[in-house]
Amino acid sequence: HLPPLALWPELRFDLPELNYPARLNCAAELLDHAAGARVALRGEHASWTYDQLRAQVDRIAHVLRGPLALETGNRVLLRGTNTPLMAACVLAVIKAGCIAVPTMPLLRARELGAIAGKAKVDAVLCAQSLRAELDAVELPPAARTRTVYFGGAGHDSLSPDSPESLEALMAAQPAQFAAADTALDDICLISFTSGTTGIPKGTMHFHRDVLAICDCFPRSVLGSRADDIFIGTPPLAFTFGLGGLLLFPLRVGACAVLLEKATPEMLLAAIAAHRATVCFTAPTFYRQMAALIGACDPASRRSVSAGGAWAPGFRYDLSTLRRSVSAGEALPTATRDAWRSATGLEMIDGIGATELLHIFISAADGNVRPGATGKPVPGYQACVLDYDGRPVGPGVIGRLAVKGPTGCRYLDDPRQADYVLDGWNLTGDAYETDADGYFYYRSRTDDMIISAGYNIAGPEVEDALLRHPAVAECGVVGRADEQRGQIVEAHVVLKADVVPSAELVAQLQDFVKSQIAPYKYPRAVRFLASLPRTETGKLQRFKLRLPGVGTGAEGGQ
Ligand code: 3UK
Structure with a gap:
């Protein structure tokens, strides 16, 4: 029931950087351009330059194609917290021409089994710290024999010569891997929806989609640059985190700080300690951080911290922070106000979805209108439709429809027909526009009371x-x-x-x-x-x- 396409200007990639070459490996593209000696990733236990990250990625890619005997198009389940090694695994799977299937750290055996079965995974790379739940999963037999573990410390770590240890296998591999020759529309990522209700859905994304999200929101809304230091809480297994804490920084040769777990106190302390410039987290986290800052002596709010762990009275030095991005659910204006009065910063709200890979409506700086999510990110179009699929004017609540360089492709799921109609993605959100073209989130369509x-x-x-x-x-x-x-x-x-x-x-x-x-x-x-x-x-x-x-x-x- 959507308007015929002719009613809408056909999507033109007026951003020339969205027209990628026909042969494209996004992981190689992200890794191979940046200056080698700059720091790419900082973790709690390791810090890697671009050269070091590339060498780790290449060794893992060799393990996948060599000892694990994987072929182009095979699917690799990934399970780990936010660490440099987990990030390297994601990139290596893609660089080797395989498909990354990242999974959320808190998933239980039953959910992991459902994802492994649905995605028909051929191999598994799992963090030692999260192996107990994985060991209880009934994996496809080929994947069980191709399961290796990484990370871990002390009694948790595998012996250096264990055939199950990823690091042991990596040690025997060369530090240079020629990226698999993939097409721009080969699938490289299957990301499962967080599923507030119902069975998780796998969404498939191409190599070009990964670059497209890097060349849209971070470029036009964040204005990200090589001297940025990205930090935040979303898991790398969630596309919000994968983009914000790995893909976006790599695209501009910047640095990402990966935190394995974070409370609001820890994130504030880490922003200060790492002199972070761009933060990604959910609205409630900002609200809790604002409350913590508010509890400090106002005179010390932006002054220099002593560093280290948080303690009452700690002085949060947030003076380096220039971007605070909120996504995942609606940003209450009350939270925007609390963060502004605590830090002097105007938050960047952005709506994204696993189906569309990342943020497609947002605004920054002088374009922020409190209460509105923003305007379509350049590269995307959005409109509001009534229940018959006709566009409605400003001030009328309807269904949000979005079209752009990324879009929903469910893995074997009849719900594809509900999400994409005539090239428009129906996200399930109720939205309203104003006369100036700003988009206002109201609720999920099925949550309207x-x-x-x-x-x-x-x-x-x-x-x-x-x-x-x-x-x-x-x-x-x-x-x-x-x-x-x-x-x-x-x-x-x-x-x-x-x-x-x-x-x-x-x-x-x-x-x-x-x-x-x-x-x-x-x-x-x-x-x-x-x-x-x-x-x-x-x-x-x-x-x-x-x-x-x-x-x-x-x-x-
Ligand atoms: C809701 C928002 C209001 C909305 C995501 C940034 O959240 C992400 O992906 P999911 O698949 O959920 C998508 C749904 O979440 N939502 C997200 N952001 C906002 N509602 N204001 C917002 N700013 O219902 C949307 O349809 O889990 C967010 C980047 C990547 C992502 N995957």
Whole structure:
């Protein structure tokens, strides 16, 4: 039901850098241009220059093609936390002409097995620290015999001559590998969706897609450059992290800091210690970091830190930070405001999706309009459609449709037909535009709360609640109600020193009514110790809708 393509200008790559040569290996392209002696990756235990990274990648590529006897197009499951060696594995699989299938560190055996089976993996590269869960997986037999382990320290490490040790196999290989001669539209990456609901879907991406995301958002919105130091929390197995913490920095010859695990305190300390310039994380992380900075003495907020681990009173030196990118879920304006007053920085919101590989609507600097995600990233087009597939004008909520150099290709999944229509990707998000062409996120299309005939977007109510001084975090969902169809139900995590009470429920309700249209106020308010989130930082709204979640009160009239 989408508008005929003729209605829309055909996509022209007016960015000349998006027209790649027919024979293209994106990993070789990313590694081979940069100055060798510059630092490419800093990990907690190792720091590698571009030359060192390239040598490691080449040795791993030899292991894949030699001892593991993999061929072009074979699929390699990857499992590891954010470390230089994990990054090298991803690049090596692609440079060797194979297909990388990265998996999230917290996945359990059942989910890993489903992914390994669905992607028909031929081999596995797994971090020692994450092997227990993998060992419980029923892998395709060929992949089981081609499983090797890397990393690990002390009692955790394999003996240096173990046939299962990737490092042992690498030691016997030369440090130079001629990249596999692949086509620009050969698949190099199968990334699985984080799946807040339902069975994870594999999305397939070409060599040219990997370069295209590097040449769109980071170039036009971030303005990334060789002297940037990238840092952040998303796993390399999530395309948000793969792009922001590996592909984007490599594309411009910059440096990436990889953190194996990070709390808001640790990320603040690491930004200061590494003098990071570009940060990628989820909205809740920024909110928590802003609260930590706010708790410091204002005079010391931007002053020089002593470095080292975080301790109360630590002075966060964020003076090098010039870009703070938020993605994964809606950025509440309250969080944007909190981060600005804590750091003086205007956040960059960006909506991305595993299906489209990375961010396709965003804005920076003077183009930021609070409340809006931004405008289509140059290279992408976006529009808002009604349920019959007709474009709607400004001010009308509808379905977001996106078209650009990357797009959804599900691996054997009937849901392909729901996501891509006529070349347009339907992301499942409800959006609205304004007269100046800015795009405003409202909710997931299937999360819109319909109460007594009103359409209410949960994130708007969340943004209002987050402005209340007692609220640390919140999630708003619709709950079935006989009279109204649904009612607005707020799940609230209170700040440490706040005690829940019926009076507080009434206060929160009145507060929301004073901030936004009163009919949107939460008729039910429940208090939780924490909110259920995915490994990618997304609120799991379906869990909030389960019966009996949280304690609290049905309040108000
Ligand atoms: C939601 C947002 C509002 C939206 C992702 C950056 O999140 C990523 O990929 P996923 O496949 O999820 C996609 C869905 O997440 N979303 C993401 N960003 C925003 N909603 N504002 C935002 N800024 O529903 C989207 O359809 O997990 C993000 C880069 C790469 C990614 N894969």
